[in-house]
Amino acid sequence: DTAVSQTPKYLVTQMGNDKSIKCEQNLGHDTMYWYKQDSKKFLKIMFSYNNKELIINETVPNRFSPKSPDKAHLNLHINSLELGDSAVYFCASSKGRSLDTQYFGPGTRLTVL
């Protein structure tokens, strides 16, 4: 069974478009995360939700908006896509909100043309 899943796995779109990436975990975890991995493989946390509450909001453009309808889902919506948004976006989850091991999804490769 898939623990943390993301859809889509690949996303190619034009500048200026709005797109969403969905994430679901079936581990019963309370905390979910979004990470961005750039072309140099540098991995940086963007957001974290615990039981639908936003607990980490790093410095990212307002065009990025996470939404957590329930604690098993965390979606990422991106408005007015720019070339620099091209990256791999990873969703992750952990049991608790602090020190626990994070389990990652397969990633979504976003390409903005």
Add this chain to the structure above:
Amino acid sequence: AQTVTQSQPEMSVQEAETVTLSCTYDTSESDYYLFWYKQPPSRQMILVIRQEAYKQQNATENRFSVNFQKAAKSFSLKISDSQLGDAAMYFCAYNTNAGKSTFGDGTTLTVKP
């Protein structure tokens, strides 16, 4: 600022040999966990090993072990009996009580047959 430094962008090892990947970190937190993740070409982030900072004993997982030097803020990964499937990018990371994860820039490991 909290940082993780992996000083070796690339490493190579002969199959069946042992290799050590370096990681140093800087944090003002007293309670944190340390991790090594593996990212093969499939881009899936896979947990390799985890170390709780309050434990003095070094963590081991089969062929993978760490050398955790808390005073020196050093957390190296030793891979014994290297296998072709170990070829990947390896990331060192830590989690703090605030729930924030910080990752190093990664080390690309090549395993030569």
